[in-house]
Amino acid sequence: MxxxxxxxxxxxxxxxxxxxxxxxxxxxxxxxxxxxxxxxxxxxxxxxxxxxxxxxxxxxxxxLGGKSPTVILDDADQAQAVAFAVQAGLFNNGQACVAGTRILIPRNRETEFKHELSKAVAGLKVGDPRDGDTMIGPLLDRDQYDRVQSYIRAGIDEGAEVLAGGLGQPQGLDKGNYVRPTLLAVTNNQTVAREEIFGPVLSVITYDGEDEAVAVANDTPYGLSAYVATGDAARGQRVARRLQAGRVMINGIVGSQEAPFGxxxxxxxxxxxxxxxxxxxxxxxxxxxx
Structure with a gap:
């Protein structure tokens, strides 16, 4: 003012x-x-x-809210796709309406992507946001911390496989609203894949074929943003046009104040x-x- x-x-x-x-x-x-x-x-x-x-x-x-998908196609470069997916899902500690919190991976590369995504999420440094090496800071307040913990617990109760993180606070950070960056292997009908969590919790979902990837990505009440990782630019454009989202980013986080957002x-x-x-x-x- x-x-x-x-x-x-x-x-x-x-x-x-x-x-x-x-x-x-x-x-x-x-x-x-x-x-x-x-x-x-x-x-x-x-x-x-x-x-x-x-x-x-x-x-x-x-x-409003979102439950954005990151669709990793089977021709994507592994290292680039993993880095892209983690960035899209966890910037601002996952407290973003556009966060790509549902990561869709092809079944024919399921093992490698689960392994690399797990390693990437588990390797994120959690700590003081004033520290330049910190990648995940505290959540907004204690109510939000409790809310995120309840979602992780719901995921486990519904049969999710914990690939990284889980309940509780990171070791050495028992004070403050710190959450362990968490990666859960789920199906798209589980609570953690349906509802906006607003915290560092990612769901990984396996699909068979491009058509199923698009169907799963669109199987949500939301449609704010979407992300596509691919080694084929033309294929990325084709898949992007099939996604029900106001903005789609291919192979990287980009944006413009001149392009429509909604x-x-x-x-x-x-x-x-x-x-x-x-x-x-x-x-x-x-x-x-x-």
Whole structure:
């Protein structure tokens, strides 16, 4: 706000209203003088905002949750694909709506990919985020730590194979909200593969053939982002176009403030960034003179 004031915007153009929970949110999203609501948050919160907006027909942009797939095709370079998958799934400690937390691997290369992914996840340094060597820091708060632990426990109870990590805190880090980076071998119908965890927990799912990979990747209520690892650029493009996701990245983490960002299905409504993001705050008007 200091920067906004220094830039010379008139008082009241931009305001910050502090509050938590329903009282503030319900007032802002139901008030008749508010014409547009744009949020970034959970799908559950987005549904409340959408319901609140109906009576006054507010325009809404909802950037919501995700359970993004990383599809490793059978022609992918092993080392590059593993590094890509771990980065896509665990940046910001996995606390990202776009995190590629479902890693799909081909059955004809299952053993090697499970081994290398396990080694990569187990080798991540957990610790003080101010340490330049740290790759996984603490979670947001204790509630989130407990939530992530409950998902790991649910995965184990439902028969997931723990390939790396697991319950509890890393050795030597018994204070703070540190979670062991965890890799679970699961099927796509298990809880950890269906729900957004928002922590350093990855699911690895085995598939047979490209068609099944696409089907499993799309078998989710979400559709925010997707990732494809392949040694064939044309094949990567072909698979990307079959994925139900607002953004697809092939063989690396890239992005653009000028390209549209938003989700399919329960990952949201509308798009942010570029001309698409600006147009969401405009209304088109046609004026005719005779």
């Amino acid at each position: 200091d920067a906004i004031a220094e830039a010379g915007l008139p008082a009241g153009v931009i305001n910050v209203v502090f509050g938590k929970g329903d009282p503030v949110g319900n007032v802002l999203t139901t008030h008749p003088d508010i014409a547009k609501v744009s949020i970034t948050g959970s799908t559950a919160t987005g549904k409340v905002v959408a319901r609140n907006a109906v009576d006054s027909m507010k325009r809404i942009t909802l950037e 989700g399919f299905k329960q990952s949201g409504l509308g798009r942010e960034f570029g001309a698409w993001g600006i147009s969401a705050f405009l209304e088109e008007q046609a004026v005719f003179t005779v």
